[in-house]
Amino acid sequence: MAFDAIETPFGKSDRIIGGAATYIALSASNFVKPIKQISVVGGDFPQEELDHLTSLGVELEGVQIKKDEKSFFWAGRYHMDMNERDTLDTQLNVLANFTPVVPDSYQEDAEFVMLGNLVPAVQMSVLNQMKKKPKLVVMDTMNFWMETALADLEEVLKKVDVLLVNDSEARQLSGQYSLVKAAKTIMSMGPKYLVVKKGEHGALLFHEDKVFVAPALPLEEVFDPTGAGDTFAGGFIGHLAKTKDISFNNMKTAIIVGSAMASFCVEKFGTTRMKEISQADIQGRIQQFVDLVNFDINII
């Protein structure tokens, strides 16, 4: 839960609400309640944003508020190819010394755990505090931790069921260019499932020898991709937690749900679009994904 300042070819935002946990919760709350949030913010984090999350069924007992400190801040710039971005500024602030605490009240039905992208040691600390082994642990990470904390990352990977990374990160982590080979290598490191996010090119789901390909919705404009990966993650685990079905078949559906949620996120700056959408919007968008890939198989 943080602040972002974003520049894209279509415009520029002031300091706006962002952060992986914010996007994940906004997205997942469309599918399952309560969501038991763990994060840290400074005294500068707006109370109305916290109240909004509460109204969506997001419990905040695990969110530490450090009144005399500042929230994490990131500023970045995107170009026409939104798969790449430049970081203009990073201020760790409260994240510099974040020690997550999993409240007792979270332990009861925390069957589905989503570890947002953060220092692997912090992700591990959350898992170590779980008194019961979760039904499913999904983890996001990034190239930065592969370069600066690989040993810690490898330890967390051993405890994770589903890893979400983008295509260049899958290649970097595995040392394999072919994504099929990369998936085999990564699945030998711990995760039973690998989701490879490819932005405008969709996403791949690997499990054992199986693979599933989900498209991205072709959009007139990707206005701001910030948070799209986290929104995808929120839709993915939200659907799984709602249905309590962790079969490969249901994971495929979860990938489509995540892709649909991400396709909303990029339509406006920051979290704007995620705060507008209704259940009917979501259903309509998922139907668009059905139409997007549906073809007649009686070809002979």
Add this chain to the structure above:
Amino acid sequence: MAFDAIETPFGKSDRIIGGAATYIALSASNFVKPIKQISVVGGDFPQEELDHLTSLGVELEGVQIKKDEKSFFWAGRYHMDMNERDTLDTQLNVLANFTPVVPDSYQEDAEFVMLGNLVPAVQMSVLNQMKKKPKLVVMDTMNFWMETALADLEEVLKKVDVLLVNDSEARQLSGQYSLVKAAKTIMSMGPKYLVVKKGEHGALLFHEDKVFVAPALPLEEVFDPTGAGDTFAGGFIGHLAKTKDISFNNMKTAIIVGSAMASFCVEKFGTTRMKEISQADIQGRIQQFVDLVNFDINII
């Protein structure tokens, strides 16, 4: 119909058979016969390659053989990212002065015309020789003609039903970064359908306000992408010519057929794999595409 010399991260070929028309015919001949080929080769083009095409139902009356000249030759090098390649050598040879002639025997049932990637003026000459308007004209082109013969290219586009290009070419031709916007612009230039080939990321089909996304099959290794686009085109028009159905719905199936054929092409150097595959192989591969994108839509 030409010679290629290819280097990839996985190996290096001698001078081998290639050329857009060769790949298109090899691919399409799995779906429809006869194929009435128009091309030009030198005296160096092996008779057994011509005989092989004949045995597949490819008529060669429209293939000029210039005994004292040499066939077109291209040498290129691919890197790990096979969406990019370096041209090492181009020898136009017989293509320098190619004047295509459409034989009378071709006129009767030439309902489906595939214009392989070549000088737009040559493509136009073929269309101008058709005595009856074809049911469907499909055209491939490339960035080189956008830079050196744009006016001619724009003239041919007015007479074309389906344009096949890759994503960077669609952006270049339209001046639009968004592929949705690029498709609208290109469809205003003549083609009623636009197919955007994205290599390992699959393909998009645009028509009016509709869009279809086809995946590429995730492969352990893309051994040699040479001819993949032409093989795709051959499968695409081959399926349409076989079924004689040019509805959007059947074009979607044709995209999947083309994608399946292209997925074979890249498995070995040059045309090697295309000469091995059986109807059973093709059916099995198309089923893999069904499995690749199929998901349960009862998500609520």
